[in-house]
Amino acid sequence: MIERNCNSFPLIRKIMPYTLKDVAALAGVSIATASRVINGKPGVKPATRTKILDVARELNYLPDQLAKGMKTKRTNTIGLVVADITNPFYSYTAKIIEMKARAHNYTVIVGNTNNNSTIEHDIITNLRERKVDGFIFASVELHDKPVRQLIQSGAPCITYHRHLEGYQGNFIGSDESEGVSLATQHLYDLGHRRIGFISGPRIFSTGRERLRSFLETSRTFAIESPDYLIKEGGYEITKTRTCVNEILSLPEPPTAIFAANDLMALQVLDCVLEAGYRVPDDISIVGYDDIAIASHHSIQLTTVNVHAKQCAELVIETLINIIEGLRPAGEHTKTLLKPELKVRESTAKPRK
Amino acid sequence: MIERNCNSFPLIRKIMPYTLKDVAALAGVSIATASRVINGKPGVKPATRTKILDVARELNYLPDQLAKGMKTKRTNTIGLVVADITNPFYSYTAKIIEMKARAHNYTVIVGNTNNNSTIEHDIITNLRERKVDGFIFASVELHDKPVRQLIQSGAPCITYHRHLEGYQGNFIGSDESEGVSLATQHLYDLGHRRIGFISGPRIFSTGRERLRSFLETSRTFAIESPDYLIKEGGYEITKTRTCVNEILSLPEPPTAIFAANDLMALQVLDCVLEAGYRVPDDISIVGYDDIAIASHHSIQLTTVNVHAKQCAELVIETLINIIEGLRPAGEHTKTLLKPELKVRESTAKPRK
DNA sequence: CTGAAAGCGCTTACAG
DNA sequence: CTGAAAGCGCTTACAG
Numbered sequence: 001m002i003e004r005n006c007n008s009f010p011l012i013r014k015i016m017p018y019t020l021k022d023v024a025a026l027a028g029v030s031i032a033t034a035s036r037v038i039n040g041k042p043g044v045k046p047a048t049r050t051k052i053l054d055v056a057r058e059l060n061y062l063p064d065q066l067a068k069g070m071k072t073k074r075t076n077t078i079g080l081v082v083a084d085i086t087n088p089f090y091s092y093t094a095k096i097i098e099m100k101a102r103a104h105n106y107t108v109i110v111g112n113t114n115n116n117s118t119i120e121h122d123i124i125t126n127l128r129e130r131k132v133d134g135f136i137f138a139s140v141e142l143h144d145k146p147v148r149q150l151i152q153s154g155a156p157c158i159t160y161h162r163h164l165e166g167y168q169g170n171f172i173g174s175d176e177s178e179g180v181s182l183a184t185q186h187l188y189d190l191g192h193r194r195i196g197f198i199s200g201p202r203i204f205s206t207g208r209e210r211l212r213s214f215l216e217t218s219r220t221f222a223i224e225s226p227d228y229l230i231k232e233g234g235y236e237i238t239k240t241r242t243c244v245n246e247i248l249s250l251p252e253p254p255t256a257i258f259a260a261n262d263l264m265a266l267q268v269l270d271c272v273l274e275a276g277y278r279v280p281d282d283i284s285i286v287g288y289d290d291i292a293i294a295s296h297h298s299i300q301l302t303t304v305n306v307h308a309k310q311c312a313e314l315v316i317e318t319l320i321n322i323i324e325g326l327r328p329a330g331e332h333t334k335t336l337l338k339p340e341l342k343v344r345e346s347t348a349k350p351r352k
Numbered sequence: 353m354i355e356r357n358c359n360s361f362p363l364i365r366k367i368m369p370y371t372l373k374d375v376a377a378l379a380g381v382s383i384a385t386a387s388r389v390i391n392g393k394p395g396v397k398p399a400t401r402t403k404i405l406d407v408a409r410e411l412n413y414l415p416d417q418l419a420k421g422m423k424t425k426r427t428n429t430i431g432l433v434v435a436d437i438t439n440p441f442y443s444y445t446a447k448i449i450e451m452k453a454r455a456h457n458y459t460v461i462v463g464n465t466n467n468n469s470t471i472e473h474d475i476i477t478n479l480r481e482r483k484v485d486g487f488i489f490a491s492v493e494l495h496d497k498p499v500r501q502l503i504q505s506g507a508p509c510i511t512y513h514r515h516l517e518g519y520q521g522n523f524i525g526s527d528e529s530e531g532v533s534l535a536t537q538h539l540y541d542l543g544h545r546r547i548g549f550i551s552g553p554r555i556f557s558t559g560r561e562r563l564r565s566f567l568e569t570s571r572t573f574a575i576e577s578p579d580y581l582i583k584e585g586g587y588e589i590t591k592t593r594t595c596v597n598e599i600l601s602l603p604e605p606p607t608a609i610f611a612a613n614d615l616m617a618l619q620v621l622d623c624v625l626e627a628g629y630r631v632p633d634d635i636s637i638v639g640y641d642d643i644a645i646a647s648h649h650s651i652q653l654t655t656v657n658v659h660a661k662q663c664a665e666l667v668i669e670t671l672i673n674i675i676e677g678l679r680p681a682g683e684h685t686k687t688l689l690k691p692e693l694k695v696r697e698s699t700a701k702p703r704k
Numbered sequence: 705c706t707g708a709a710a711g712c713g714c715t716t717a718c719a720g
Numbered sequence: 721c722t723g724a725a726a727g728c729g730c731t732t733a734c735a736g
Contacts, residue, residue: 015505015506017480019712019713019714020713020714021713021714029722029723030722030723030724031713031714031715031723031724032715032716032722032723032724032725033721033722033723035714035715035716036715036721036722039715043721043722044721044722045721045722048721048722062477062480062481063481063713063714064422064481064483064712064713064714065481065482065483065714066418066421066422066427066482066483066712066713066714067422067712067713067714067715067728068713068714068715069418069714069728070416070418070419070422070712070713070714070715070727070728070729070730071713071714071715071716071727071728072714072715072716072728073728075418084447085437085443085446085447085450086440086443086444086447086644088438088440091437091438091443092438094437094462095436095437095438095464098437098462098463098464099464099466102463102471102474102475102478107461107478107482108461108462109459109460109461109462110446110450110460110461110462111450111454112447112450112451114451119454122454123454125414126454126459128369128414129414129415129416129417130417130418130459131416131417131418153367154367266645266648269648269649269650270648270649270650273649273650274649292438293618293645296618296621296622296651297621297622297625297626298621298622298625298650298651299648299650299651371728371729371730372729372730372731373729373730381706381707382706382707382708383707383708383729383730383731384706384707384708384709384731384732385705385706385707387730387731387732388705388706388731391731395705395706396705396706397705397706400705400706415729415730416728416729416730417730418728418729418730419712419728419729419730419731420729420730420731421712421730422711422712422713422714422728422729422730422731423711423712423729423730423731423732424712424730424731424732425712
């Protein structure tokens with residue numbers, strides 16, 4: 001391979017990447033023509049085209065996307081902001097988004113907010129400075145100021161999983177009411193009348209809506225749901241465990257516990273087993289999301305599948321359509337996928 | 353907030369971001385001075401500085417990192433290439449890398465290779481076009497051509513978890529020999545003399561070395577390890593399950609199975625339980641990596657902890673040092689962390 | 705302490 | 721079908 005050295009310090013021999021100028025010079029054409037060929041534009045004599053392509057291959061020419069982005073105002077980059085990539089729901093959807101984006105020639109920059117709004121703000125600023133073409137958020141709070149502003153600025157933007165108050169902007173997610181209702185009814189049908197509920201933080205739509213739906217469904221079925229059976233958990237492990245232990249130490253513990261997501265349900269399972277209860281014999285457990293480990297033979301968690309794959313695919317496809325103007329800019333989409341109850345071994349009839 | 357509209361199409365009212373030129377004009381100074389202030393460079397009269405900063409804040413000015421990168425030849429971007437972000441080991445290390453990078457003002461672009469070398473090559477090309485300042489690979493094959501070339505080109509680059517043949521370039525990982533030896537000896541000490549081994553693909557250093565160390569240790573302890581007890585698994589779920597089922601259907605199945613990573617061990621556990629065996633009563637199981645779920649109460653997998661957090665921290669710190677020239681460019685580092693055996697409930701004495 | 709000017713590597717009308 | 725030139729938004733010697 002022919003090398004191009006740093007001409008200001010020829011002795012350092014730091015290899016400088018070839019530019020279009022090099023390609024053009026070696027092919028004996030102008031930069032404009034070389035640019036046309038590299039970008040597959042029409043109107044170039046076949047012989048010229050071949051020559052340029054040959055030189056480019058020879059030099060192993062790679063176009064500088066910074067320079068290109070500066071001119072075209074498009075970077076083919078998408079920012080993906082998630083709460084925590086170690087949560088299987090996020091890593092799974094992030095992977096699908098990344099791969100589908102790549103297939104459409106987009107690159108994804110991932111940011112973890114850790115559910116911290118200051119970090120989220122920093123991430124957004126950084127993504128804007130990098131001129132990403134669009135944003136995906138799986139991390140929004142209901143009253144997420146930075147994301148609202150971003151949407152108002154007209155930037156291509158879509159939220160999934162968690163949405164903004166009033167479903168502002170584009171959103172693709174799951175029908176939380178229906179999912180929770182299905183799971184609650186399942187417990188009711190098995191005979192449970194005292195159910196503990198560990199909710200997620202209510203600043204997130206998922207936390208608020210899953211709790212709300214649980215309370216509504218409980219009322220419909222006349223299931224007891226006194227305050228002391230309802231706990232607001234958090235995404236830190238200890239928080240959930242504290243909630244469970246409080247519930248278990250009640251004079252009359254519930255016969256079932258519904259956790260607002262699978263990761264929390266896994267903690268609930270852990271706690272309940274450690275406290276010496278059997279699952280589902282003594283206590284039934286239900287989760288939400290249907291992450292991969294939920295179906296593992298040793299776990300067998302009854303949970304609600306939210307069609308994460310389909311959701312992620314829709315998200316990236318929709319965003320790319322918005323970016324490429326294939327969809328009216330002002331028009332917002334709100335898609336709710338129907339969730340599906342997965343009944344496994346963690347739920348059973350309560351003991352009499 | 354003051355808005356700046358697209359002047360070529362004033363009616364479209366697409367908001368154009370402010371530039372240094374706008375800041376300079378409004379502050380009544382030259383672009384050069386504005387640039388100095390924005391970048392915190394010395395040699396500007398305090399009053400001028402204040403004025404510029406005020407205007408920048410007023411306009412909500414965000415520097416264009418594409419333009420900046422073009423001039424400075426630094427993008428403050430790092431490419432992170434992993435095999436599969438849904439594998440907890442990768443998502444955990446990716447998260448740490450991303451967060452530590454952000455703390456040092458670097459942004460991370462993540463690529464999933466899916467263990468496919470063509471995809472890896474595409475990802476590298478893309479990262480090079482985007483002028484990343486450095487590369488991190490957790491995905492290399494032993495004879496990984498594109499990564500070798502990258503290293504030879506002098507680009508700041510570091511591998512972790514999996515390494516190149518002969519530990520080419522910079523590498524931070526775990527001492528596989530020791531880890532496997534610890535786990536094998538643990539099984540030996542419990543009394544196991546027939547042990548099945550499900551290895552990872554041997555094109556990866558982890559796959560090759562864990563297998564090699566298992567065979568060596570077996571020989572040392574005179575543990576039986578006939579070919580039919582050694583299977584090369586893959587990262588697809590079905591592959592592992594096929595291996596396990598083959599082992600279980602032997603006339604005399606082993607009393608323990610050692611899987612080359614926890615994700616595979618989880619599949620082994622699943623299969624073994626489904627086949628009606630009890631763990632560890634009938635069959636002991638050992639994994640490798642110590643992912644979070646391994647310590648779950650329902651899983652309790654005996655495994656080898658590889659200090660993922662420390663590894664990830666070292667990786668990103670080392671790379672940033674290389675990028676910023678705080679470390680001699682030609683000097684390669686090879687760090688092996690001491691792994692630690694975590695004995696849990698999935699291993700016990702074999703039944704007589 | 706400040707500014708004019710060159711230039712990073714591209715794309716894109718425009719002219720021929 | 722091809723090229724000269726302007727310009728994207730910055731930084732950085734250099735001159736004053």
